[in-house]
Amino acid sequence: MILAPSILACDLGHLADQIAAVARGGAGVVHVDVMDGRFVPNITLGPAVVEACRRATGLPIDVHLMIENAERHLDAFVDAGAASISVHVEALPHLQRAVDHLRRRGVRPGVALNPSTPLSLLEEILPEVDFVLVMSVNPGFSFQKLLPGSLDKVRRLRRTLDERGLPARIQMDGGVTLENVKAVVEAGVEIVVAGAAAFAGGDPERAARALIEAAR
Ligand code: DX5
Numbered sequence: 001m002i003l004a005p006s007i008l009a010c011d012l013g014h015l016a017d018q019i020a021a022v023a024r025g026g027a028g029v030v031h032v033d034v035m036d037g038r039f040v041p042n043i044t045l046g047p048a049v050v051e052a053c054r055r056a057t058g059l060p061i062d063v064h065l066m067i068e069n070a071e072r073h074l075d076a077f078v079d080a081g082a083a084s085i086s087v088h089v090e091a092l093p094h095l096q097r098a099v100d101h102l103r104r105r106g107v108r109p110g111v112a113l114n115p116s117t118p119l120s121l122l123e124e125i126l127p128e129v130d131f132v133l134v135m136s137v138n139p140g141f142s143f144q145k146l147l148p149g150s151l152d153k154v155r156r157l158r159r160t161l162d163e164r165g166l167p168a169r170i171q172m173d174g175g176v177t178l179e180n181v182k183a184v185v186e187a188g189v190e191i192v193v194a195g196a197a198a199f200a201g202g203d204p205e206r207a208a209r210a211l212i213e214a215a216r
């Protein structure tokens with residue numbers, strides 16, 4: 001299991017320290033939530049923050065784009081140092097073009113699905129992506145509860161990937177806690193995003209370690 005703490009829930013005034021703490025706790029990736037106030041109700045972080053993360057750590061930076069017209073902004077996030085970028089299938093009519101562009105630019109492409117978006121929309125794109133981000137909350141905010149249908153969705157996706165022999169990894173984002181992280185991983189999630197569970201307790205190093213331990 002790869003733990004991907006979401007800095008949306010961290011103390012942004014101490015970004016570098018917060019990232020260093022989760023890295024010491026065993027985090028494998030830093031997850032950056034980009035929101036535009038249009039695709040989702042909230043407005044959050046942009047390329048400048050991705051660049052600050054990249055300077056702060058050797059860990060790969062994973063950018064989750066919750067924005068309209070994502071195609072227009074891909075290069076800015078690649079140039080800022082993203083190692084992987086996920087785009088929402090609901091926000092992009094020309095998804096394949098965006099995925100292909102990311103790969104050509106040397107970034108791992110991922111596609112993200114809102115809770116109500118069916119897996120069937122992935123049928124054509126699945127062989128081209130490095131990972132699928134299954135949203136387990138409606139995107140927009142940290143500190144929400146994991147929606148109960150999410151684990152079954154992951155199990156079905158896991159089955160499809162196995163049946164088709166595809167290498168894409170499954171990432172889950174939203175409402176992961178110490179209590180449910182084991183079930184999340186058992187369902188087939190390899191990359192676990194955690195906002196509140198990593199940062200809200202005030203000791204991110206310990207929280208990261210505890211999440212990884214609880215997933216075993
Ligand atoms: C939600 C974001 C998540 C969020 C996770 O829209 O994409 O990455 O920050 O936070 P928690 O783990 O608190 O749900």
Ligand code: ZN
Nearest residue numbers: 033064173193
């Ligand atoms: Zn996210």
